Amino acid sequence: MKSPIIIAVDDDQAVLQAIQRDLRQQYRKNYKILSSTSANEVLETLNELRRKNEEVALFLSDQRMPDMLGVDFLIQARKVYPLAKTVLLTAYSDIEAAIRAINDVQLDYYLNKPWDPPAEKLYPVLDELLNDWQSNYRPPFEGLKLVGYQFSPRTHELKDFLAGNLFPYQWLDMETNPEARQLAQLHQLDAKELPAVVMQDGVVLKQPSMQAVGEKLGLQPRATQSLYDLAIIGAGPAGLAAAVYAGSEGLRTLLIDKRAPGGQAGTSSRIENYLGFPAGLSGSELTRRAITQATRFGVEFLAPQEVVAIKPQGQYKHIEFSDGSQVVTRSIVLSTGVSYHKLDCPGLDKLTGAGVYYGAATTEAYAFKDKPVYVVGGGNSAGQGAMYLSRTASEVYIIIRRPDLTATMSQYLIDQIEKTPNIHLLPCTTVSEGLGESHLECLVLEDLNTKEQRKVPASALFIFIGTKPYTDWIEMNIIKDAKGFIETGRDLAKYQDYKEFWKLDRDPYLLETCSAGIFAAGDVRAGAMNRVASAVGEGAMAVSFVHKYLAET
Numbered sequence: 212m213k214s215p216i217i218i219a220v221d222d223d224q225a226v227l228q229a230i231q232r233d234l235r236q237q238y239r240k241n242y243k244i245l246s247s248t249s250a251n252e253v254l255e256t257l258n259e260l261r262r263k264n265e266e267v268a269l270f271l272s273d274q275r276m277p278d279m280l281g282v283d284f285l286i287q288a289r290k291v292y293p294l295a296k297t298v299l300l301t302a303y304s305d306i307e308a309a310i311r312a313i314n315d316v317q318l319d320y321y322l323n324k325p326w327d328p329p330a331e332k333l334y335p336v337l338d339e340l341l342n343d344w345q346s347n348y349r350p351p352f353e354g355l356k357l358v359g360y361q362f363s364p365r366t367h368e369l370k371d372f373l374a375g376n377l378f379p380y381q382w383l384d385m386e387t388n389p390e391a392r393q394l395a396q397l398h399q400l401d402a403k404e405l406p407a408v409v410m411q412d413g414v415v416l417k418q419p420s421m422q423a424v425g426e427k428l429g430l431q432p433r434a435t436q437s438l439y440d441l442a443i444i445g446a447g448p449a450g451l452a453a454a455v456y457a458g459s460e461g462l463r464t465l466l467i468d469k470r471a472p473g474g475q476a477g478t479s480s481r482i483e484n485y486l487g488f489p490a491g492l493s494g495s496e497l498t499r500r501a502i503t504q505a506t507r508f509g510v511e512f513l514a515p516q517e518v519v520a521i522k523p524q525g526q527y528k529h530i531e532f533s534d535g536s537q538v539v540t541r542s543i544v545l546s547t548g549v550s551y552h553k554l555d556c557p558g559l560d561k562l563t564g565a566g567v568y569y570g571a572a573t574t575e576a577y578a579f580k581d582k583p584v585y586v587v588g589g590g591n592s593a594g595q596g597a598m599y600l601s602r603t604a605s606e607v608y609i610i611i612r613r614p615d616l617t618a619t620m621s622q623y624l625i626d627q628i629e630k631t632p633n634i635h636l637l638p639c640t641t642v643s644e645g646l647g648e649s650h651l652e653c654l655v656l657e658d659l660n661t662k663e664q665r666k667v668p669a670s671a672l673f674i675f676i677g678t679k680p681y682t683d684w685i686e687m688n689i690i691k692d693a694k695g696f697i698e699t700g701r702d703l704a705k706y707q708d709y710k711e712f713w714k715l716d717r718d719p720y721l722l723e724t725c726s727a728g729i730f731a732a733g734d735v736r737a738g739a740m741n742r743v744a745s746a747v748g749e750g751a752m753a754v755s756f757v758h759k760y761l762a763e764t
Contacts, residue, residue, distance in 0.1 A: 213243075213264065213265060213266070213353070214241060214242055214243045215241075215242055215243070215266045215267065215268040215344075215348070216242065216243045216244075216245055216260070216265060216266065216267045216268065217234055217238060217242045217243070217244050217245070217267075217268060217269045217271065218245045218246070218247075218253060218267055218269070218270050218271070218288075219231060219234060219244070219245070219246040219247075219271045219272075220246070220247055220248070220249075220250050220253055220270070220271070220272040220273065220276070220281070220284060221246075221248065221272070221273040221276070221300065222248050222249070222273065222276040222277055222278075223248075223273070224248060226273065226300075226324065227246055227247075227248055229325075230246070230271065230300070231244060231246045233326075233329045233333055233334075234271075236329075237329070237334050237337075238337075238341075242268060242341075249278060250272065250276055250278055250279040250281075250283075250284040251278050251279060253284070253288070254284070254287050254288065257288060257291040257292065258291060258397060259413075261291055261292075261397055262397060262398065262413040263412065263413045264353055264411065264413075266292075266348070266350070267288075267292040267295045268295060268296065268341055268344045268345075268348070269295060269296040269297070269298065269337065269340060269341060269344065270284075270285055270288050270289075270292075270295055270296070270297050270298070271298045271300065271337075272284050272285055272288075272297075272298070272299060272300065273299075273300045274299055274300065274301045274302070274308060275302070280308075281299050281300070281301075282299065282308065282312045282318070285297040285299065285312075285318065294344065294347065294348070295344070296319045296320075296340040296341070296343070296344050297317075297318050297319050297320075298318075298319060298320045298321065298322060298336070298337070298340065299312060299318055299320075299321040299322070300321075300322055300324055301321050301322070301323055301324065302323070302324060306321070306323070319340055320336055320340060322336065352381040353411055354378075354379045354380055354381065354411060355373075355378065355379075355380050355381075355408055355409060355410050355411060355428070356380065356381045356382075356383055356394065356408070356409040357369055357370060357373065357380050357381070357382050357383065357406060357407075357408055357409075358383045358385065358391050358394055358395060358400065358405060358406060358407050358408075358409060359383075359384070359385065359405045359406030359407070360384065360385055360386060360405065360406070361384045361386065361387075361578050361650075362564075362565035362566060362649055362650035363405075363406060363564065363565065364563060364564025364565060365406055365418070365564075366405075366406040366564075367564040367565075367568070367571070367574075367575070368421070368564065369406055369408065369419070369421070369424065370382060370574050370575070371470075371471075371571055371574050372421045372424065372425075372470060372471060372515070373424070374471075374495070374573065374574045375470055375471025375472070375473060376425070376428075376430065376471040376472070376514065377471075377495060377498065377499055377502075378428055384578075385402075385405065394409060395407075398415050400415070400417065404417040404418060405417075405418070406418065407419075408424055408427075410427060414427070421470070421515045422515055422534075425514060425515050430514050430515065431511070431512065431513055431514070432513055432514070432515060432516045432534070433513070433516075433536060434465060434511065434513060434536075434538045435511060436463065436465075436511070436538075437538065437539060438463075438527075438538075438539050438540070438541075439463045439464065439465045439511075439538060439539070439540040439541070440457075440462040440463045440464065440540070440541050440542065440757075440761060441453075441457050441462050441463070441464045441465070441540060441541070441542050441543070441544065441754075441757055442464075442465045442467060442528070442530055442538065442540035442542075442543050442544075443457070443464065443465065443466045443467065443543075443544045443546060444467050444518050444530075444543065444544070444545055444546065444547055445467070445468060445474065445545065445546035445547035445548055445681070445733070445735070446466055446467070446468035446471075446472035446473065446474065446502075446512070446514070446546075447472075447473060447474025447475065447476060447546055447547075447548040447733055447734070447746065448473075448474060448476050448497075448501075448733065448743050448746040448747050448750065449544075449546040449548075449732040449733025449734070449735075449746040449747065449749050449750035449753075450466060450468070450472075450474075450544065450546035450732070450733070450750060451466075451472060451473075451498070451501035451502065451505060451747075451750065452501070452746070452747040452748075452749075452750030452751045453544045453546060453732060453750035453751065453753050453754050454466045454501075454505040454508075454510045454512075454750075455501060455504050455505045455508065455510075455751075456750070456751045456754040457510070457754045457757065458505055458507075458508030458509050458510040459508045460754065460758070462754075462757070462758075462761075464505075464509075464510045464511065465510075465511050465513065465538065465540065466505065466510055466511065466512045466513070467512075467513045467514070467516055467518060467530075468512075468513070468514045468515070468516070469514075469515055469516060469517035469518070470514070470515055471514060471515070472498050472501070472502050472512070472514065473494055473495065473497070473498035474548040474733075474734075475548060475549065475550075475570065475592060475734075476494045476497065476498075476743050476746075479493065479494035479573075479592065479595050481493060481595055481598065481599070482494060482497065482595075482743055483623060483624075484621060484623065484744075485497070485743055485744060486744060493573075494573075495573075497743075516532055516533075516534075517532060517533040518530055518531070518532060518533075518684065519531050519532065519533050519684055520684070520686065520687075521543065521685070521687055521729070522687070523687070523726060523728075523729075526541060526728070526764045527539050527540070527541060528540050528541070528542070528543050528728065528729065530543070541728065541761060541764065542728045542729070542730070542757045542760055542761060543728065543729045543730065544730045544731070544732055544750070544753045544754075544757065545682075545685075545697060545724070545729065545730065545731045545732070545735060546731070546732045546733045546735060546746075546750060546753075547680070547681035547682065547735050548680075548681060548733060548734050548735055549678035549679055549680050549681065549734045549735065550569070550678070550679050550681060551569045551570060551588075551674055551675055551676060551677060551678065551679070552676050552677030552678070552679055553569070553674075554587060554642060554674050554676060556642055556643055556644055556645070557643075557644045557645070558644050558645035558646055558647070559642075559645040559672070562645050562647055562650065562651045565647075565649065565650040565651065566645075566647060566650040566651025566652075566669075566670065566671050566672065567645060567651055567671075567672045567674070568671065568672070568673050568674065569673075569674050569675075570592070570596070570673070570674075570675065571673065572586075572595075572596035572597075572599050572600055572673050573596075573599055575671065575673075576599055576600050576602070576603050576604070577603055578671075579600075579603065579604055579670045579671045580603045580604070581603070581604070581605045582604060582605055582670035582671070583604065583605055583606045583607075583608070583667075583668060583669060583670055584600055584604045584606075584607055584608070584669065584670055584671040584672070584673065585607075585608045585609075585610055585642075585654060585669050585671070585672045585673070586600065586607060586608065586609045586610065586672075586673045586674075586675065587609075587610045587611075587642060587672065587673070587674045587675065587676055588609075588610075588611070588674065588675030588676045589609070589611040589612075589613060589616050589618075589619040589620055590619050590620060590675060591620055591621055591624060592675045593609065593620075593673075593675035593676075594609075594616070594620050594621070594624035594625070594627075594628060595624065596673055596675060597609050597628060597634055598624070598627055598628065598631065598634070600673070601631050601633050601634050604633070604670075605633065606633050606634075606635065607631075607633060607634045607635070608634075608635050608636075608637050609628070609634065609635070609636050609637065610637045610640050610641065610642060610656070611636070611637070611638055611639075611640070612639065612640070612641060612659060613638065613639070614638050614639060615636075615638060616628070616636070637656070639658060639659045639660050640656055640657065640658060640659065641656070641657050641659060642654055642655070642656060642657075642672070643655040643656065643657045643664055645672065646666070651669060651670065651671060651672060652668070652669070652670075653666050653667060653668055653669055654666070654667055654669040654672060678734065678741070679694075679695065680694070680695045680696050680697070680734070680735045681735060682695045682696070682697060682735060683695070685697075687726065688711075688712045688725065688726060689712075689724045689725060689726055689729065690703055690706050690708070690709065690712070690724070690725045691737070692737045696735065696736060696737035696738075696739075697724055697731040697735055697736050697737060698724070698725070698737045699719065699721065699722050699723055699724055699730070699731050699736055699737070700718075700719055700720065700721040700722060700723060701718070701719075701721075702737065702738065703719055703724075703725050706725075709725055712725040712726065713725050713727070714727075715727055720756040720759065720760070721752070721756065722736065722749060722752060722753045722756055723756060723760070727760065728760050728764070730753045730756055730757065731753075732746070732749035732750045732752070732753040733746040733749055733750060734746060736749065
C-alpha cells in the first residue's frame, strides 16, 4: 500500500528546510514528506496526485506567502483532499487570522513559529491530528477501476472480461456511486466516453476494446514463436488440462482463448463434485490454479485472441487470427466449449447486458442486492448460479419447463436449493416476454399447463439453457453433427463424406477429427459428458494422441 503524504508549504527556504527536517525525522517511516516554496505549485500537482491514487493526510502551510495566503491555500487544497488535516504556521501577528480560520474554514490547528523544541511543540500536535486522520481513513482501492453504467451492455462485457481473466477491479456505477462521478470529473470524462477503465497509474482507457484492456494489463495477444508442436484453441477445463499435460511433457504449446480462461466452468460460483476438493472450489479458483500450472511448464497463453480459420498444409496447420496475424503448428486440440442458447422471446434481445444475462451470475450478483431475480434453466450451472445469487438477492426464482429438477440437476444441488429459503422453483413455466425501456423491469411468465400468463417484477434474468458449440467459425473439412458438435474417432465412420476427408491408412484416434492431427476435447466434442472432470480427462487424453500423431510425422 502507498504511504500517505504530508505536504509542507513555506516561501521562506530556511523555514521550509527546518520543517522538512523535523517532519522527516519523526514521520518518514509511515508517511511520504513533500515540500514546496510555492502554494500555487502544490495546488497544480494535487489533481495529478489524486489521479495516481495518492492520499494526503496533512497539509502544513505558512500563512504569509507572496502568491497566496496560507488559509486560502488550505481551503483550495481541501477541495481536492477534503479529509486531510490542516495546520497553519503563523507569526504572532497572524494569530487572529488563524483563529478566524478555525471557525470559518474548519482549520484543525495553528502553530506559532518557531516550534522548537519539536518534541514538545510540534510532534504532539501532529501526532494527534494524524492519529485522528488514520482512525477515519479508509485506504482507496489501488487496482484498476471500471466506471460506467450498470445497465450498459458494453460495461457488462468489460466486467465479464476482467472477472474472467481474474483481474481484481473496482466497479463504480455513475448513477449510484459518488466516487464514480468524482473520478469522471477528475479525468474529465463525459457520458459518451463511458465505460472507462482507470488504471492504477492514472492512465484512462475510454470505451476500450477487450484487446486494449488486455494488452495494458499484460495479457499476450500475439505469439512469440513461428512454429509450435501443439496449439490448443479454447481455455476451458479441457484446454487447460491439455496445456498442463503438453507443457509438462515438453511440447512447445500455445493456448489460445478469445475472451478469458475457464470457459463456462470458470464462471461457476461453486463446483462441489470435483475430485479432491471435498469443500468445493469456485470456477475462478480452479482456473487460476490451472493457468499457473500451465505457464509454469512453459505454455504460452494468448488472450484475448480469436481464431478465425485453420488451414492445413501438409503436416503443418496454419492458424489465422482476427487481427490478421497467424501461427503455424504441427497439431491442434479444439476445446472451444459451448455457449448458452439465446432465449427467443420478445424484449430480451434489446435488454441483453441490461438486466438480461447469459451466465454471468458471479459477475453481476452484487448489482442486484435485495432485489428479485430470475434464473432460467434446470442444469447444474443454473443451480450453482441460483445458490450464488441467493446470497445477495431478496428472492431467486428458478424457471423450468419440467415438473422438477431431478432429471437435469445433481442431487447435492437440489438439496441445497430446497434448504435455501429465498430460492423458489417455478416448474412448468416459461418466459414469454421481457419488459423495460433502458433495462429489465418485468417479466411475463406463462404456466405451460394452464396457458395463463402473469406479469412479475424482475430486476434481472440469468439464462442457463441449452448448449451451442463454438464451431461456426470452422470452415475446413471437419465433420460435425446436426447441432454443430465435432465428431471424432470411430463415430466418423457413419458419415458418408468421411473417406473424402480422411486419407491415412490408419483409423482416426479416439479424439481425432477427420482432419489428421486435429483433435477435439471437452464439451465441443459430440458425445462429451458435459462435466468438468470429464473435460479435464479428455484434455489430458488428447495430449497422449497428439504424441502418437507427432511420432508419425
